Amino acid sequence: MSELTLTLIRLGFLAVLWLFVLSAVSVIRSDMFGARVDTVKAPAAQQPSPAKPAKPPRQRRPSRSDRNTPRQLVVADGPDRGQSVQLGSEPVLIGRGTDAQIRLDDDYVSTRHARVATNGEQWFVEDLGSTNGTYVGAQRVTAPTPVAMGTAIRIGKTVLELRR
Amino acid sequence: MSTGSVQTIPRKRRGTELFLLLAALVVGIGAYVAAELGYNGAVPDNLVQVAGGFAALALAAHVAVRLLAPYADPVLLPLVVMLNGLGLAMINRIDLDLAADNRPEGPFAGQQLIWTLIGVIGFVAVLLVIRDHRRLQAYTYTMGLGAIVLLLLPLVPFLGKNINGAQIWIGIGPLSFQPGEVAKILLVVFFAGYLVVKRDALALAGRRILGIDLPRGRDLGPILVAWLVSLAVLVFQRDLGSSLLFFGLFVVLLYVATERVGWIVVGALLFAAGAYFGYLTFAHVQARVTGWLDPFSDPDAYFQIQQSLYGLAFGGLLGTGLGQGDPTLTPFSYSDFIVPSFGEELGLTGLMAIVVVYALIVERALRVALLCRDAFGKLLAAGLAVAFALQVFVVVGGVTRLIPLTGLTTPFLSYGGSSLVANWAIIALLLRVSHVTRRPSPSAAPLAADDATQVVKLR
Numbered sequence: 367m368s369e370l371t372l373t374l375i376r377l378g379f380l381a382v383l384w385l386f387v388l389s390a391v392s393v394i395r396s397d398m399f400g401a402r403v404d405t406v407k408a409p410a411a412q413q414p415s416p417a418k419p420a421k422p423p424r425q426r427r428p429s430r431s432d433r434n435t436p437r438q439l440v441v442a443d444g445p446d447r448g449q450s451v452q453l454g455s456e457p458v459l460i461g462r463g464t465d466a467q468i469r470l471d472d473d474y475v476s477t478r479h480a481r482v483a484t485n486g487e488q489w490f491v492e493d494l495g496s497t498n499g500t501y502v503g504a505q506r507v508t509a510p511t512p513v514a515m516g517t518a519i520r521i522g523k524t525v526l527e528l529r530r
Numbered sequence: 531m532s533t534g535s536v537q538t539i540p541r542k543r544r545g546t547e548l549f550l551l552l553a554a555l556v557v558g559i560g561a562y563v564a565a566e567l568g569y570n571g572a573v574p575d576n577l578v579q580v581a582g583g584f585a586a587l588a589l590a591a592h593v594a595v596r597l598l599a600p601y602a603d604p605v606l607l608p609l610v611v612m613l614n615g616l617g618l619a620m621i622n623r624i625d626l627d628l629a630a631d632n633r634p635e636g637p638f639a640g641q642q643l644i645w646t647l648i649g650v651i652g653f654v655a656v657l658l659v660i661r662d663h664r665r666l667q668a669y670t671y672t673m674g675l676g677a678i679v680l681l682l683l684p685l686v687p688f689l690g691k692n693i694n695g696a697q698i699w700i701g702i703g704p705l706s707f708q709p710g711e712v713a714k715i716l717l718v719v720f721f722a723g724y725l726v727v728k729r730d731a732l733a734l735a736g737r738r739i740l741g742i743d744l745p746r747g748r749d750l751g752p753i754l755v756a757w758l759v760s761l762a763v764l765v766f767q768r769d770l771g772s773s774l775l776f777f778g779l780f781v782v783l784l785y786v787a788t789e790r791v792g793w794i795v796v797g798a799l800l801f802a803a804g805a806y807f808g809y810l811t812f813a814h815v816q817a818r819v820t821g822w823l824d825p826f827s828d829p830d831a832y833f834q835i836q837q838s839l840y841g842l843a844f845g846g847l848l849g850t851g852l853g854q855g856d857p858t859l860t861p862f863s864y865s866d867f868i869v870p871s872f873g874e875e876l877g878l879t880g881l882m883a884i885v886v887v888y889a890l891i892v893e894r895a896l897r898v899a900l901l902c903r904d905a906f907g908k909l910l911a912a913g914l915a916v917a918f919a920l921q922v923f924v925v926v927g928g929v930t931r932l933i934p935l936t937g938l939t940t941p942f943l944s945y946g947g948s949s950l951v952a953n954w955a956i957i958a959l960l961l962r963v964s965h966v967t968r969r970p971s972p973s974a975a976p977l978a979a980d981d982a983t984q985v986v987k988l989r
Binding site for chain 2: 372373375376377379380382383384385386387389390391393394397495508509510
């Protein structure tokens with residue numbers, strides 16, 4: 367091995383090393399700047415459409431939620447049927463406790479059971495560590511889950527809905 | 531800890547990952563060839579087998595991610611494969627030197643390749659078993675207990691092994707394992723699960739003194755326990771690095787969970803007290819501090835750190851070239867002191883690239899934590915990121931004489947099976963959280979299934 371070859375290998379390897387680092391950085395960069403949408407600027411997109419959609423998003427009523435914003439949260443079924451609360455910008459607490467905006471007299475409901483909150487254009491339901499869980503449709507809520515108007519939120523024996 | 535108004539479009543980006551993975555393989559295998567060329571002047575005979583085997587491992591990990599976590603971060607796996615490949619190449623290169631000098635150590639590279647295989651199997655197993663990281667929250671206290679049991683295992687007579695003055699190994703037959711590495715992951719899960727439940731009490735109750743929110747006395751309990759456990763590790767196992775890691779991890783996670791600077795202040799004071807206590811009580815801590823402040827005072831006692839500094843200086847800006855330095859002059863140049871070995875042969879330029887790769891891994895992990903929607907996942911990802919960052923800081927800072935030297939492995943680079951397996955598992959966990967975070971929201975599906983659930987009797 368001549369001195370020149372070894373020097374070329376040495377510098378070449380450093381170049382390859384840094385090329386790898388830079389290509390990783392450029393992937394991260396595209397992840398940061400090229401792959402996001404500002405949902406504040408695009409309120410219509412309940413689920414932002416992917417650049418390369420793996421499968422078309424299953425949305426039964428895509429246009430409804432932006433035409434109508436929910437005004438109240440109603441107990442649609444259960445022991446406290448008929449209770450309702452007006453929705454503002456504040457989160458609504460649901461539970462058996464005295465500090466809940468919707469107080470449910472249901473043995474299967476925890477003291478601070480769930481919370482319904484908005485980020486300005488969409489309403490979410492979040493389980494607050496309840497014993498028996500919160501269900502949107504058939505799915506148990508483990509993270510803040512978006513709810514559309516008229517979707518059944520099931521808490522214990524009670525069913526709640528967002529309505530106009 | 532709130533979700534921002536900006537959402538990420540769900541994109542899989544597995545093709546990008548494959549491209550970066552191939553680039554990472556070029557770096558790793560290129561280092562292997564370059565080191566052999568530099569040392570022997572010939573391409574190694576077993577190039578096809580070694581390179582093919584390593585590439586097959588990396589591609590197997592990629593396929594596992596494709597099948598099991600398709601929406602996971604595309605950069606983490608290539609970065610890790612690149613570090614693992616570089617580590618293997620350097621260990622193999624050090625093996626050549628050790629064999630030429632008839633030193634009793636080694637060879638290590640073959641074992642490290644087997645450990646890489648076990649690490650990748652563990653990586654796939656973690657992705658396979660843990661389909662949703664939130665399930666881990668149910669095992670919070672089991673994980674905490676498991677971590678303490680694992681930490682205590684090396685103290686059990688006949689099972690524990692004392693290697694180089696640290697009682698941190700267990701040996702079963704010819705195999706030895708460092709349970710502390712696995713305990714680290716279990717502790718992160720425990721801390722995350724514990725803090726998700728307790729953070730309100732920790733954050734909201736307390737007095738404000740001198741503009742700093744100090745927590746209540748009764749909430750101090752857990753941090754004191756963490757402090758005592760890490761001190762116990764320090765005292766009984768003489769493992770400075772691990773005790774620093776565990777304590778730092780808990781303090782940072784407390785800060786992340788509660789957003790109260792008071793915990794950092796309390797943690798720093800406790801750390802100062804613990805460090806001073808250690809300095810006064812233990813001769814080996816005093817030796818480390820002296821070796822940090824004045825390594826040239828005693829050529830025999832601080833031989834290792836001196837050689838490490840000479841190696842880094844010899845490497846200079848561009849390094850001697852792979853296979854052309856003398857990294858084996860430093861004891862343990864294949865494990866704790868592998869960073870100076872790289873500094874010598876790749877120079878400051880190459881070492882910076884390695885440090886940037888570590889920084890990118892930590893950045894991706896923190897980004898997973900930022901984007902994650904549930905609090906447990908946030909804390910878990912942040913904890914794994916902090917554990918990784920602290921470990922790199924402690925070991926790289928130690929060998930470059932920024933902080934006193936403490937023995938910890940350099941993730942993915944240094945020789946050591948337990949560390950390699952544990953770090954592959956950490957990456958698998960991060961990819962799992964990342965997949966759950968970045969995949970499209972399943973919110974639309976329950977609407978269609980709503981009617982079917984009406985039949986279920988809720989009594």
